[in-house]
Amino acid sequence: MIIKFHSYIVLTLITLLFVNLNAKGKYEEGKLYRHKLDNGMVVLTVERHIAPLIYHQLTYKVGSRNEKLGTTGISHVVEHMMFKGTPKYGKGETSRIISANSGIFNAFTANDMTSYYEYLPKNKIEIAFDIESDRMQNAVFNSSEFKSEIEVIVQERRMRSESQANGIMSETMNSVCYVSHPNRDPIIGWPGDLYNITREDAYNYYKTYYTPNNSFLVLVGDFDTDKIIELVNKYYNKIPKGPEVRPMNSVEQEQRVRKTFNLYHSDITQPGFRMAFHAPLYSDPDAAILRVAGMILCEKSRDARLYKRLVENDRIVSSVAGGFGMAKDPGLFQISVSVRPDSSLDKVEKSIWEEISLMQNEPVTDHELQKIKNRYRFNQSTSYIKNTDIGTRISRYEAFFGWEFLEQFDARVMSVTKEDIMRVMKKYFATEKVTVGYLFPKEGPKTLVKNTGGEDEEGTKPKDDSEGIYNTDDKFYYKNSKEALDITINELLGKDEEVIKPAPIAPMIKTFKLKNGVTLYTIENHLVPSVSIIGSVETGVIPEALEGGQPGIAALLGDLMNRGTEKLSYKELSERMAFVPFSFSVSGNYRGFFFQGNSLVTDADEMMKTGLDIVVNPAYRNEDLKRLLPGHILNAKNRLKKASVKAFYYMFNSLFEDHTLTKYNPTEESLNSIKLEDLRDLHDKYFNPANTFLLMVGDMTPEQMRTLADKYFGTWENDNIPITIPTIQPVKDLSKKEIKVFNEKDYTECTINVGFKPYNKIDASEDEIVSVLNYILAQSALTSRMGVELRDKQGLIYGIKSELWYKSDNIGYWKFNTKTGPQNTEKVIKGIFSEIKKLLKDGITDEELNGAKQRQLGLLPFYIETPDDAASIMFEQIREGKPFDFFDKKAQRILSITKADVMRIAKKYFTLDKYIIVVDGPIEENALEHLKNEL
Numbered sequence: 021m022i023i024k025f026h027s028y029i030v031l032t033l034i035t036l037l038f039v040n041l042n043a044k045g046k047y048e049e050g051k052l053y054r055h056k057l058d059n060g061m062v063v064l065t066v067e068r069h070i071a072p073l074i075y076h077q078l079t080y081k082v083g084s085r086n087e088k089l090g091t092t093g094i095s096h097v098v099e100h101m102m103f104k105g106t107p108k109y110g111k112g113e114t115s116r117i118i119s120a121n122s123g124i125f126n127a128f129t130a131n132d133m134t135s136y137y138e139y140l141p142k143n144k145i146e147i148a149f150d151i152e153s154d155r156m157q158n159a160v161f162n163s164s165e166f167k168s169e170i171e172v173i174v175q176e177r178r179m180r181s182e183s184q185a186n187g188i189m190s191e192t193m194n195s196v197c198y199v200s201h202p203n204r205d206p207i208i209g210w211p212g213d214l215y216n217i218t219r220e221d222a223y224n225y226y227k228t229y230y231t232p233n234n235s236f237l238v239l240v241g242d243f244d245t246d247k248i249i250e251l252v253n254k255y256y257n258k259i260p261k262g263p264e265v266r267p268m269n270s271v272e273q274e275q276r277v278r279k280t281f282n283l284y285h286s287d288i289t290q291p292g293f294r295m296a297f298h299a300p301l302y303s304d305p306d307a308a309i310l311r312v313a314g315m316i317l318c319e320k321s322r323d324a325r326l327y328k329r330l331v332e333n334d335r336i337v338s339s340v341a342g343g344f345g346m347a348k349d350p351g352l353f354q355i356s357v358s359v360r361p362d363s364s365l366d367k368v369e370k371s372i373w374e375e376i377s378l379m380q381n382e383p384v385t386d387h388e389l390q391k392i393k394n395r396y397r398f399n400q401s402t403s404y405i406k407n408t409d410i411g412t413r414i415s416r417y418e419a420f421f422g423w424e425f426l427e428q429f430d431a432r433v434m435s436v437t438k439e440d441i442m443r444v445m446k447k448y449f450a451t452e453k454v455t456v457g458y459l460f461p462k463e464g465p466k467t468l469v470k471n472t473g474g475e476d477e478e479g480t481k482p483k484d485d486s487e488g489i490y491n492t493d494d495k496f497y498y499k500n501s502k503e504a505l506d507i508t509i510n511e512l513l514g515k516d517e518e519v520i521k522p523a524p525i526a527p528m529i530k531t532f533k534l535k536n537g538v539t540l541y542t543i544e545n546h547l548v549p550s551v552s553i554i555g556s557v558e559t560g561v562i563p564e565a566l567e568g569g570q571p572g573i574a575a576l577l578g579d580l581m582n583r584g585t586e587k588l589s590y591k592e593l594s595e596r597m598a599f600v601p602f603s604f605s606v607s608g609n610y611r612g613f614f615f616q617g618n619s620l621v622t623d624a625d626e627m628m629k630t631g632l633d634i635v636v637n638p639a640y641r642n643e644d645l646k647r648l649l650p651g652h653i654l655n656a657k658n659r660l661k662k663a664s665v666k667a668f669y670y671m672f673n674s675l676f677e678d679h680t681l682t683k684y685n686p687t688e689e690s691l692n693s694i695k696l697e698d699l700r701d702l703h704d705k706y707f708n709p710a711n712t713f714l715l716m717v718g719d720m721t722p723e724q725m726r727t728l729a730d731k732y733f734g735t736w737e738n739d740n741i742p743i744t745i746p747t748i749q750p751v752k753d754l755s756k757k758e759i760k761v762f763n764e765k766d767y768t769e770c771t772i773n774v775g776f777k778p779y780n781k782i783d784a785s786e787d788e789i790v791s792v793l794n795y796i797l798a799q800s801a802l803t804s805r806m807g808v809e810l811r812d813k814q815g816l817i818y819g820i821k822s823e824l825w826y827k828s829d830n831i832g833y834w835k836f837n838t839k840t841g842p843q844n845t846e847k848v849i850k851g852i853f854s855e856i857k858k859l860l861k862d863g864i865t866d867e868e869l870n871g872a873k874q875r876q877l878g879l880l881p882f883y884i885e886t887p888d889d890a891a892s893i894m895f896e897q898i899r900e901g902k903p904f905d906f907f908d909k910k911a912q913r914i915l916s917i918t919k920a921d922v923m924r925i926a927k928k929y930f931t932l933d934k935y936i937i938v939v940d941g942p943i944e945e946n947a948l949e950h951l952k953n954e955l
Contacts, residue, residue, distance in 0.1 A: 047245035052414065052423060055249060057257045060233030064414055064423060065248065066240045068407060070547065071885045072520045074241030074248075075411040076148040077137040078156075079419050081236075082229035083130050084207040085349060086268050091217050091225075093173070093209015096129040098226045100173060102136070103127070104165045106158040111165065112812060114151050115802040120871060121147050122520075122878025128495040131203055132348035133419040134230075139408060141520040141881060142242045146251060153255040156230060166219040171815035174215075177208045178769035179818055179839050183941075185285040189294060189457055196279050197296050197352055197455045201272040207495070231262025236418055240411040272298065272350060279455040284462040286766045289658035290338070291365055292358040292459045295372070297448050299344045299353040303421045308432035309440040310344070310353065310448060315392045316384055316441070317375065318342035318355050323391070323598035325375050326355070332590075334371065336363035338651055348420040353448065360650065365458060373451070380445040383438035391599040396433055398601050398620065402548050405886055461661075462766065521911065522881045525890040526904040530722035534714075534734035541715045541894065542722040545887035551624045551718025551725070552888075553631065555733075556899055557613040558711045560745035564702055565610040565684055570694050572686025574608035576645075576652055577699045581606040583644045585633040590644065593630070602627040604634055610684035611828075613706065621719050628732040636736055638703060640696050649691060656686045663764035664771055667940040670760060671775045674936045675833055679751050709733075710742035713898060717891040748829040750780045754934045757955075759948045762940040770845045770941030771837070774852060777934040778833040782826045784902070788913045789921045790824045792872040796864055796922075797855065798822035798836065806855045816844045816851065824929060828900050834929040842943050846951065849937065853955045856930050860923075869919055876914040883907070 047053060047067060055063040083095050105111040118125045124139040136155075138148035181187040191206050198204035209217075237256070239248060275298055300306040318326045320341035330337040342355035359368050404410050417423045532540045565574045582605050583590040597603060602619035604627060615635055619627035660666050673682045714733060716725040754777040791799075801807035801819040810817045817838050826832025840848045884890045884907075893907050932955070939948060 053245065054423075055252070057232065057253065059257060059259055059261045061256055061259075062236035062418070063249070063252050063256075064236065064238045064418060065243075065245050066410065066414070067243060067245055068240060068410070069242050071407070072142045072242050072881055073139060073407060073885060074142050074145040074239065074243055075137070075139050075407040076145060076152070077135055077238045077411050077415050078152045079133050079135045079236055079238070079415050080230050081132075081234050081265070081419060082134055083132045084205060084209075085131050085202045085270070086229065087202055087205065087209075089205065090213060091209075091221055092205040092213040093207070094213075094217055094222060094225050095134055095229075096208055097170070097173060097214070097217055097222050098230065099127050099129045099134055100169050101161050101166065101222055102155050102159045102226070102230070104162060104169065105160055106154050107160065108154050108158065109151065111162070112802070112808065114155070115800075117147060117151065119800070119803050119875065122875070122881075123147065124882065129207055130495045131207060133415070135415060137408075137411070139882070141878065143520060145241075145243070145248075149251050149255040153259060156232065156235070156256075157259050159226060159230075161219055161223045161226065163219050166222070168815040170214055170217070172811060172818055173208065174211065175769065175816075175839070175841060176818040177206075177211065177214070178841065181206060181208060182768040183766075185283065185287045185459065188285065189283055189459065192281060192283065193294060193296055193352070193354070193455065193457050196281055196457070197275075197298070199273050199275075201270045201349065202268075203272075203349060203351075228263060229265060231265075232256060232259045233261045234265050236415075238411050238414045238418070240407045240414070270349075274298075275453045275455070278452055280458065281456075282458045282460060284460045286462045286764055287662045287664070288459045288461045289661045290358055290361060290461065290654070292356070293365060293369065294357075294457045294459070295342075295355045295369075296352045296455045296457075297354075297453055299351050299448065301350045302346045302429070303425060304350075305432060306444050306447070308429055309436050309444045312389070312392050312396075312433060312436045313379065313441045313445055314343045314353060315396070316388060317379060321598065322594050325379075326372065329375060330357070330368060330371060332647070335647065335650070336360055336368055336371070338654055346416060346420060360654065369456070376445065376449045380442055380449065382442075384441055386438075387599070389436070389438060389441075391601075393434055393436075394599060395601045400430065401620075402550050402618075405547050405888065407885070520878075520881050522884050524905065524908040525884055525894060526908050528887065528890055529894055529904060532722070532726040532729075534726075534730050536709045536734055536736055538709045538729075538733060538736070539713045540726060540729050540733075541713070541898065542725045543715075543717045543887050543891045543894070544720070544722065545717050545891075546719050547886060549621045549719045550618060551621050551627075551716065551720060551728075552618045552891075553616065553628065553729070554715045554717075554891075554895055555615045555635070556713055556895070557615075557707055558713075558745060558899070559612040559706050559743065561680055561748050562610050562612070562702075562706070563746075564698075566680060567683040569690075570698060571610075571684055571690045572652060572656065573690075573694050573698060573702060574610060574613065575686075576608075576648060576691070576694060577638075577702050578606045578608035578613060579648050579652075580640070580644055580699055581634055581638045581703075583648070584639045584641070585630075586637045586639055587633065588630070589639075593634075596626075596630070600626060602630075604631040606634060610680075624718070624720075624728055625731075628728055632732040632736065635707065635733075638699075640700055642696055645694075645696055645699070649694075652686065653688050653691050656688055656691060659685065663762045663767070663940045667760075667762040667771070667938040668773055670762070671773050671936045671938040674758065675754060675775050675778050676751055676831075679831075680748055681751075681827075681829075681831070704740060706743065708738045708740055708742050709736045710738070711745075715891060715895050715898070717888055748831065751778045751831050754778060754931075754936075757933060757935050757952055759937040759939070759951055761943055761945045761948055762938065763943065763945050764940050765942045767941045768842075769839050770842050770939050770943060771839050772845065772849060772852075773938050774836040774849075775936045776834045776929055777931040778831065779929070780831055782824070782830045782832050784830070784900070785913065786824075786925060788876060788910065789917055789925045791876055792869065792914075792917055793922045793925050794822055794824070795872040795875055796868045797859060797926075798852075805859070806852060809855060810838075810848060810851045814847070814851070816840050816848050842941055845939060845941070845943060846948060849939075849948070849951060850955065853932065856926075856932065859926055860930065860932075863923055864919055866919070869917070869922065873914050873917055877911055880911060 049067045049069060053065050087094055103114060118138060121144040122141050127136040136152055140148055181191050195204050299310060316325060318324050318341055326340045330340050337357050337359050339358045344351050344353040357368055359365055404413055414423055417426050528543050530542045534540055562574055563569055565571055584593045600623050602623050604617035606613060606615045617627045617631045660669060676682050714729060716729060718725060796805060798804045798806040798820055799822055801811050806820055817840050820838040822836050824832060824834050836852055838848060897906050
């Protein structure tokens, strides 16, 4: 089957059109246009009028590939220093100004590019032009700031590259694989080089590379091209050219010998390895062929050959995935594997080489090749919807090979033949051309921590070692990229013309009742020709999934359902979903079950028909249960092996002592007790149309979506009596303060978690007050009180996370998380408490309140940029029983906030006499005990 795409998909598969800069009336929405200024700067524009927002990404064609030993990391240092001020904008001013005008911003350095981006309401975009054009030519590189910023970068290095096993593995792999190319060196730099770089080194580097003729600008969003080009000329065209940059022509020597190294680390919970092969330049015709071959061999998909053999059939690994990414230089094709305890590294590696040999010597089938091409086209058409996604994609291609190359690469993928695949497999996968990094667990001190529950949102559950194989840390940000959405406000409270108001989302949703009484909600989305369905099976807390029952049973049921139906085997289901292609999956936890599917509109019937079968008719095959249990048991065994995870859950379990939130994680015993009849009983009890609702989003009218849903899910019947949704138990009061250290010498930094007294009945109407308070105090490492004090002034931290965490049970607590050097741990903890005390004593200013409120108002359009965004908000509102217009009234709630409200919330949640602090890292267990009497 060859997928056909609607002709109007110009938003994701953007048509190239080159026009004269001065031509008028030729700019069509969704098309990309190239312009060039007199000083050599290139500008790429795409009009998209889906939301009143404009994305601005300025990219310099410089990165770590331009560096040399002795000054490695200098590109990233310059990136940081360009934020530290110009004569026009002093230290911290750009961050505050963008924040004060509802902007999202960040910057990153990669091997081959450095980008600064802003995402602003359309009426504020001139701010980005002014700031970026100013720092392109006028950054001052203040000597007194330089030393402090180096310390911030060193802490960033500890966080990304030195403490985490994956960071050490990636850095070591590059340094071993590459012999004669700068990509052997880390983007963030070697520690000795960071301290060796001088202010003069960095400033001269800035003047050489950060120039208009070595840069380009990408603009995507709600603008008139003629008018925005006038702004481009106003701000950028007057900047004089810089020196001509000499091309960097380092060539990596051909690898002639197998290389290996071993990594032992306490965070490694099971043996594994990563194989790396030198891959061709992405513009080389072989790259598209290798991309297809990689998808067949080791894509992170249950249809990939290595997954089917090693995970599914031989059951000798728990995860395997691989591939290679796009870069300006030839890169690495990597395969990452986590080996099961009952297998061996040698056996797994031998099996991989056997699969490689098969692809070298036997052609793949026509069906297998077409299946990959179908999936590739599907992903290309549905993965780039937001302005930011499109803008960053344009920037990457333009930086490396020119935007035009995207179309060429896609055409090359579609033309790959079976003979091509055998040829490139022989050329690039040879035993003497591989580097293998082996990962081994390192036995540490045994720490007794109860294997109980915690926050799913923390991301502390064990992850596949293969995670991130396509997205290894090839970018280093000025600030933590996860904080990007935290930097958004507007400056002048009460001036409606300064605030872009989002369209209400309640009118977007249409409600229907299916034939069987299931409620269906629909939202139209005509950006791509696809349709999605999300279903929620409401259960409340599932007693069978808690201690005393069989913790882990809900997740196991979801995984079992994904392995097929009474009519479809696992193999048949996997094959069909991969070829069409479409997705449909079920997940479960102690609070309920969810299912979701996605397909092109042309394949919607097959997706819906199969999805209903998965939801209603699980197969309950004993063979499937036997295949699933070992993986679930392994995760349960490994969950608390990492010191960082032990520390966090010690804090969480101490705060929520004996509560339901601590009792839902599985153990080996609970998992082994689960039988097929238990899973069948759980399904029969909870999967009922009477306690299920559906939400559909797609390129259809509401009536068409209703007809489709009725055709399939409207036929779902269940005669069982619907369950009564139970209420969750209240949390106990916390009556102590405690500081506990988890010593781990393999870490080079300390992670600090602070948890204050938990609360019951947290009111959702407090959310806006909480956000205002948090923005002022700690939400951003660049503009908040804590961020400015601990990062900007003292250079002690790189980032800080602060939030009121709570689930839909309305039970939660306020927490802080940050990382620092071991020598600075006490200072940082004292600094956090000092800023809280200042807040409680002195309150906040009118200026802070108004700025934080405007920040909340300015964020609103970003939340609903696309119909998919609106659907996500609506789904959560429905689950939590909120009215449809709850989000639409958010602005009213923000405007009503007073200083008294903020202080009431601060006094409620910052319980300075009731807290648990945990620290993990290379410090002694009693090193911080004295702080309890000092904080």
